[in-house]
Amino acid sequence: MPRIKRTVIQNPLRRIIFSAVAVYALLFSSLSFSDCDMPKDLPTGDLGIIIERMDGSVLIINNSSLSVLCRVEGLGDLSHASAVFSRNARYAFVFGRDGGLTKIDLLKGKISKRILQSGNSIGGAISQDGQYIAVSNYEPGGVNVFAADDLSLVAKIPATYGSSTLTSKTVGLVDAPGNQFVYSLYDGNEIWQVKIGRKTGKTETTISSVDIKKYRNVGKAPYDGLISANGRYYIAGLFGEDGLSLLDLWHTEKGTRKILSHYGKGQKKLPVYKMPHLEGWAIAGNHAFLPAVGLHEVLVVDTDTWKEVSRIKVHSQPVFAMASPDDRQIWVNFAFPDNNTLQVIDSETFKIIKQFQPGKGILHMEFTPRSEHVWVSVRDNDEIIVYDTQTLEEVKHIPAKKPSGIFFTSRAHRIGL
Amino acid sequence: MPRIKRTVIQNPLRRIIFSAVAVYALLFSSLSFSDCDMPKDLPTGDLGIIIERMDGSVLIINNSSLSVLCRVEGLGDLSHASAVFSRNARYAFVFGRDGGLTKIDLLKGKISKRILQSGNSIGGAISQDGQYIAVSNYEPGGVNVFAADDLSLVAKIPATYGSSTLTSKTVGLVDAPGNQFVYSLYDGNEIWQVKIGRKTGKTETTISSVDIKKYRNVGKAPYDGLISANGRYYIAGLFGEDGLSLLDLWHTEKGTRKILSHYGKGQKKLPVYKMPHLEGWAIAGNHAFLPAVGLHEVLVVDTDTWKEVSRIKVHSQPVFAMASPDDRQIWVNFAFPDNNTLQVIDSETFKIIKQFQPGKGILHMEFTPRSEHVWVSVRDNDEIIVYDTQTLEEVKHIPAKKPSGIFFTSRAHRIGL
Numbered sequence: 001m002p003r004i005k006r007t008v009i010q011n012p013l014r015r016i017i018f019s020a021v022a023v024y025a026l027l028f029s030s031l032s033f034s035d036c037d038m039p040k041d042l043p044t045g046d047l048g049i050i051i052e053r054m055d056g057s058v059l060i061i062n063n064s065s066l067s068v069l070c071r072v073e074g075l076g077d078l079s080h081a082s083a084v085f086s087r088n089a090r091y092a093f094v095f096g097r098d099g100g101l102t103k104i105d106l107l108k109g110k111i112s113k114r115i116l117q118s119g120n121s122i123g124g125a126i127s128q129d130g131q132y133i134a135v136s137n138y139e140p141g142g143v144n145v146f147a148a149d150d151l152s153l154v155a156k157i158p159a160t161y162g163s164s165t166l167t168s169k170t171v172g173l174v175d176a177p178g179n180q181f182v183y184s185l186y187d188g189n190e191i192w193q194v195k196i197g198r199k200t201g202k203t204e205t206t207i208s209s210v211d212i213k214k215y216r217n218v219g220k221a222p223y224d225g226l227i228s229a230n231g232r233y234y235i236a237g238l239f240g241e242d243g244l245s246l247l248d249l250w251h252t253e254k255g256t257r258k259i260l261s262h263y264g265k266g267q268k269k270l271p272v273y274k275m276p277h278l279e280g281w282a283i284a285g286n287h288a289f290l291p292a293v294g295l296h297e298v299l300v301v302d303t304d305t306w307k308e309v310s311r312i313k314v315h316s317q318p319v320f321a322m323a324s325p326d327d328r329q330i331w332v333n334f335a336f337p338d339n340n341t342l343q344v345i346d347s348e349t350f351k352i353i354k355q356f357q358p359g360k361g362i363l364h365m366e367f368t369p370r371s372e373h374v375w376v377s378v379r380d381n382d383e384i385i386v387y388d389t390q391t392l393e394e395v396k397h398i399p400a401k402k403p404s405g406i407f408f409t410s411r412a413h414r415i416g417l
Numbered sequence: 418m419p420r421i422k423r424t425v426i427q428n429p430l431r432r433i434i435f436s437a438v439a440v441y442a443l444l445f446s447s448l449s450f451s452d453c454d455m456p457k458d459l460p461t462g463d464l465g466i467i468i469e470r471m472d473g474s475v476l477i478i479n480n481s482s483l484s485v486l487c488r489v490e491g492l493g494d495l496s497h498a499s500a501v502f503s504r505n506a507r508y509a510f511v512f513g514r515d516g517g518l519t520k521i522d523l524l525k526g527k528i529s530k531r532i533l534q535s536g537n538s539i540g541g542a543i544s545q546d547g548q549y550i551a552v553s554n555y556e557p558g559g560v561n562v563f564a565a566d567d568l569s570l571v572a573k574i575p576a577t578y579g580s581s582t583l584t585s586k587t588v589g590l591v592d593a594p595g596n597q598f599v600y601s602l603y604d605g606n607e608i609w610q611v612k613i614g615r616k617t618g619k620t621e622t623t624i625s626s627v628d629i630k631k632y633r634n635v636g637k638a639p640y641d642g643l644i645s646a647n648g649r650y651y652i653a654g655l656f657g658e659d660g661l662s663l664l665d666l667w668h669t670e671k672g673t674r675k676i677l678s679h680y681g682k683g684q685k686k687l688p689v690y691k692m693p694h695l696e697g698w699a700i701a702g703n704h705a706f707l708p709a710v711g712l713h714e715v716l717v718v719d720t721d722t723w724k725e726v727s728r729i730k731v732h733s734q735p736v737f738a739m740a741s742p743d744d745r746q747i748w749v750n751f752a753f754p755d756n757n758t759l760q761v762i763d764s765e766t767f768k769i770i771k772q773f774q775p776g777k778g779i780l781h782m783e784f785t786p787r788s789e790h791v792w793v794s795v796r797d798n799d800e801i802i803v804y805d806t807q808t809l810e811e812v813k814h815i816p817a818k819k820p821s822g823i824f825f826t827s828r829a830h831r832i833g834l
Contacts (some may be wrong), residue, residue, distance in 0.1 A: 041524050043461040045506025045829050064504055064547060087481055087787075089462025089506070107458050128789045130481060177743040177788050178807050230701075230744040231788070250745070250765065284647075286703065286721070304703070326594040326832060327647040328667070348667065369830035370504075371594050371648070372545045390595050412462050413786035413827040415743060 036060075036070035036109030044089035047106050048366070048408035050377065050384060051094070052401040053078045058094060059400055060106055063368050063375070063408055066386055066396045070109035076100040076116075082123045082405055085412035086148060087130035092407070093148070095124040101135055103151060106409070113151045117144050125175040128415075132196055134181045136170035143170050143183060145196065145210075155196075155210050161188025162216065172225020172236055172278065174416045176249055184222035184236045184245075191215040191222065191236060191247055191256060218245040218256045226278040227416035228303075235259075237278050237293070246306060259306040263292070263299060282323030282330045284347040289330045291318035298332060300350060312350050315341050320364065323347065324389055326371040333362045333376075342376060344392065354392045358385050363403070369410035377403035453477075453487035453526030461506035464523050465783070465825035467794065467801060468511070469818040470495045475511060476817055477523055480785055480792070480825055483803055483813045487526035493517040493533075499540050499822055502829035503565060504547035509824070510565070512541040518552055520568060523826070530568045534561050542592040545832075549613050551598045553587035560587050560600060562613065562627075572613075572627050578605025579633065589642020589653055589695065591833045593666055601639035601653045601662075608632040608639065608653060608664055608673060635662040635673045643695040644833035645720075652676075654695050654710070663723060676723040680709070680716060699740030699747045701764040706747045708735035715749060717767060729767050732758045737781065740764065741806055743788040750779045750793075759793060761809065771809045775802050783823035794820035 047069075050059040056078050060070040075081075077098035084093050091112065092104045099118035104111055119139035126133055126148065133146045145155040159168040168185035170192075176182050181194045197209030220240025227234050234247040243261035248254060282289040283303060290299040292311070298321050300310040316338030322331050330345040342362050344354040361379025368374075373395060376385050384398040384406065411417040464486075467476040473495050477487040492498075494515035501510050508529065509521045516535035521528055536556035543550055543565065550563045562572035576585040585602035593599050598611045614626030637657025644651050644666075651664040660678035665671060699706040700720060707716040709728070715738050717727040733755035739748050747762040759779050761771040778796025785791075790812060793802045801815040801823065828834040 043503075043505040043507030043524060045461050045502075045826060046504050062505075085462075086460075087463050088460040088479075090460030107460060128787045175787075177745070179789070230742070232744065325647070327649065328594070370545045370592075370832050372596070409462060410830040413830060415787050 036072070038070060038107065038109040042069075042107055044106055044409055046409070047089065048375075048406065049083055049092050049094070049104065049106075050375075050400050050403050051078050051081045051083075051405040051407075053081065053379075053404045054402040056096075057401065058092070058104060059403075060104075060109055061398070063373070066398065068398060068400075072104055072109060072111060074111060075102045075114070078404070080122070080404075083407040084124060084126040084133070084417070085407070085409050086126070087412055089409040089412045091148075092409075093124065093126065093133050095121055095135055097121065099137065099139075101133065101146065101151060103148075115146075115151050117146070117153075122169075122171055123173055125173050125181055125416075127175055127181070127196055128177060128179045132179075134173060134175075134183075134194075136173035136183050138169045141167040141169050141187075143173065143181070143194070145181075157192075157194065157210065157212070159185050159188060159192070161185050161190050171223055174225060174227040174234065175231075176227060176234070177231040177415060180249075182225070182227065182234045182247070182249070184218070184225050186221055186223060186239075189217055189220055189222065189240075191218050191225075191234065191245065193247075193249070193252065213252065215247060215256045218247075219243065219258060224278040226281045228283060229415060231415040233303075235278065235281075260299070260301065260308060263308065277320050282321050282347075284323045284327035284330070287347065289321045289323065289345070289347070291321045291332070293317075298330065298345065310350055312345060312352075314345075314352070315343055315355070321345075322365050322367070324367050324371045324374065325369055326389075328371075329353075329389060331365050331374060331376075333365065339363070356387075358394075359383075361402075364405045366406035366408055369408065375406045377406055379403060453489075455487060455524060455526040459486075459524055461523060461826055463826070464506065465792075465823065466500055466509050466511070466521065466523075467817050467820050468495050468498045468500075468822040468824075470498065470796075470821045471819040473513075474818065475509070475521060476820075477521075477526055478815070480790070483815065485815060485817075489521055489526060489528060491528060492519045492531070495821070497539070497821075500824040501541060501543040501550070501834070502824070502826050503543070504829055506826040506829045508565075509826075510541065510543065510550050512538055512552055514538065516554065516556075518550065518563065518568060520565075532563075532568050534563070534570075539586070539588055540590055542590050542598055542833075544592055544598070544613055545594060545596045549596075551590060551592075551600075551611075553590035553600050555586045558584040558586050558604075560590065560598070560611070562598075574609075574611065574627065574629070576602050576605060576609070578602050578607050588640055591642060591644040591651065592648075593644055593651070594648040594832060597666075599642070599644065599651045599664070599666070601635070601642050603638055603640060603656075606634055606637055606639065606657075608635050608642075608651065608662065610664075610666070610669065630669065632664060632673045635664075636660065636675060641695040643698045645700060646832060648832040650720075652695065652698075677707075677716070677718065677725060680725065694737050699738050699764075701740045701744035701747070704764065706738045706740065706762070706764070708738045708749070715747065715762065727767055729762060729769075731762075731769070732760055732772065738762075739782050739784070741784050741788045741791065742786055743806075745788075746770075746806060748782050748791060748793075750782065756780070773804075775811075776800075778819075780821040781823050783825055786825065786827035792823050794823055796820060 046064040056075045057073040094102045099121045102114040118137040124135040142158040168187035173183035193213040195211040219238040222236035223239040225236040236245045247256045288301040298312040316334040340360040342356040359378040359381035386395040463481040473492045474490040511519045516538045519531040535554040541552040559575040585604035590600035610630040612628040636655040639653035640656040642653040653662045664673045705718040715729040733751040757777045759773040776795040776798035803812040
């Protein structure tokens with residue numbers, strides 16, 4: 001362009017040259033927004049993202065064609081990153097460890113907006129109505145709520161606990177029916193239930209009200225939480241004592257109660273290499289499959305009584321135990337130094353039916369929503385392996401740079417994911 | 418255009434007029450494909466369709482903005498029509514009563530392809546891998562399987578039953594994990610489990626194999642079927658005798674078994690105005706809520722034992738009993754002449770918490786996938802009413818011509834829907 005600028009255009013070709021400049025500028029400006037040549041008329045039902053943690057990038061994938069559509073860069077520190085999706089399945093909201101909240105437009109293959117909302121964050125959720133994104137923070141603690149459309153801040157909820165002026169790290173943040181968010185205060189030993197008032201005007205991004213209900217002394221140091229698929233039970237794992245804390249959101253008048261009190265990390269005093277994730281709690285039929293902290297076991301819990309039914313011996317300390325959507329299998333990965341192994345448990349017999357060792361750094365698993373495939377990130381192989389859940393055979397290897405979390409857009413239609 | 422054609426264009430404006438003609442032709446040709454000005458870059462996660470049964474048309478709607486995007490016409494006889502969605506949530510496959518199978522492109526707001534696949538059909542399903550559409554037929558019976566991409570016929574499975582050469586009407590067709598279809602033979606008293614061999618090549622539309630497993634003497638005249646959300650239990654309602662027939666797809670070696678044998682239409686000899694739909698079976702927690710045939714009751718069944726737990730007195734003969742995705746409510750509509758009433762049951766207390774009488778011809782209900790809204794078609798009002806499931810208040814009235822079935826694209830990610 002500089003060359004053209006310096007030229008004095010006085011001949012009849014002036015208009016044509018100007019047009020060329022305009023086209024070039026158009027091309028250039030579109031390139032500056034995106035490096036990806038995304039397909040036109042792209043439906044969003046079978047898309048997903050893969051976190052590339054080392055490079056601060058994200059792959060946009062298609063889980064029908066088993067292909068990568070785009071790499072989106074510039075997302076900052078993505079170690080321990082997670083994501084939720086807008087209800088139209090167009091946007092992914094990625095929560096980075098550095099407090100970054102990035103909205104990715106899957107149709108355009110580019111970042112729509114990115115903010116640094118705190119110093120250090122741990123995850124987030126999207127409200128039932130799709131209008132609000134909540135992010136839980138380590139530093140300086142508390143939860144921030146943003147408008148999903150432009151990521152403007154709409155509420156800052158400090159986690160001041162008990163009667164003190166101290167503020168807590170917040171963890172285990174999930175959405176719940178009734179446009180609520182539920183999360184735990186790691187330092188405060190509390191669970192908070194926050195209802196975001198809905199605005200009737202569909203373009204409004206301000207909040208009409210924020211009602212907070214606090215549950216105190218829920219147990220020592222809740223470190224993560226999950227909500228059942230119907231949004232009824234919120235369960236926080238405890239780091240500071242044995243057992244877990246259960247809140248029945250249909251009966252909040254009963255407060256929280258302790259479950260599996262006999263269970264904990266104390267018993268065998270094994271070193272805990274990595275705290276297991278609760279998001280991956282597998283609930284299949286009336287059984288929940290829980291990665292035991294510090295033990296080489298997956299606990300089987302009856303979801304009616306919340307009592308232990310069985311313990312399944314597994315290869316090492318489990319990190320994720322995830323149920324296939326057809327409830328037939330529980331896939332388990334493990335903490336370092338055994339994170340090269342993947343085991344598949346039959347949800348009915350509790351037997352291990354398959355073990356894989358495809359490579360080191362098996363960090364995450366994501367099932368396709370109707371259960372035919374599971375995508376597994378193998379960090380040190382720089383690849384995703386897709387398995388057929390029926391045959392337990394490999395379907396495809398997909399290159400990815402140090403992949404960790406895998407998230408499909410079908411999560412947009414699930415409570416608590 | 419005729420006027421322009423008759424003009425001899427010899428002046429310098431010739432090119433401009435030709436351009437105008439070209440633009441007009443372009444507009445016209447695009448109009449001939451679609452009457453809808455669909456938004457560009459339309460994500461497909463929050464779309465849906467509404468059947469307008471009298472006019473053979475379908476509305477494409479958005480369940481975030483609560484708006485109608487398009488009316489697609491020319492779908493033939495849509496009484497009792499149902500629909501499934503492609504896994505990318507771009508295409509709706511509509512099964513008409515006249516044997517029509519119509520593929521609608523939701524992005525373009527037009528029919529991609531339409532075939533008349535039999536004389537009289539009753540519903541269909543899409544395979545787990547998204548490659549095959551199966552349609553069950555009354556006339557001439559049997560099931561036809563089509564490629565989802567171009568609706569070419571890939572398998573014709575006649576429903577020849579027992580040792581006879583007679584063929585049966587097929588009903589209660591659903592998809593099941595393992596790329597299977599399951600359906601019932603109304604005349605044959607059989608349930609068939611059909612496995613469609615998957616092709617590894619992703620563009621293949623031919624079938625590698627069709628394996629059929631037949632269960633005989635399942636009960637008299639199975640008239641409809643359903644499958645549990647995890648794809649484990651297939652249940653056929655029986656028209657010819659009391660009780661229902663249950664097939665555990667995890668234990669097919671056990672064959673089918675009869676459940677709720679004491680229950681049936683015989684007891685009180687009430688006239689049956691409309692056979693209830695089983696697709697709407699509500700399973701909330703460990704309870705299934707079943708519209709009782711010919712009785713003013715909703716049966717509550719324990720899904721562990723498959724025994725009756727309770728009966729809930731309702732306004733009239735129930736047609737659909739549908740659970741909200743958060744499991745808290747069961748919404749029930751009724752057969753003629755009481756199809757002006759809607760009741761909401763609390764899934765925990767079994768009490769009726771609300772009754773509506775918004776108009777005559779309440780034909781169908783569809784929940785948004787995270788449970789905040791339910792859309793209700795009120796045929797004789799020519800409208801859809803959207804209710805808030807928390808407040809039980811009306812959120813919006815949406816005009817529609819004699820609406821019946823409502824189907825959201827989130828079904829693409831559910832087993833058996």
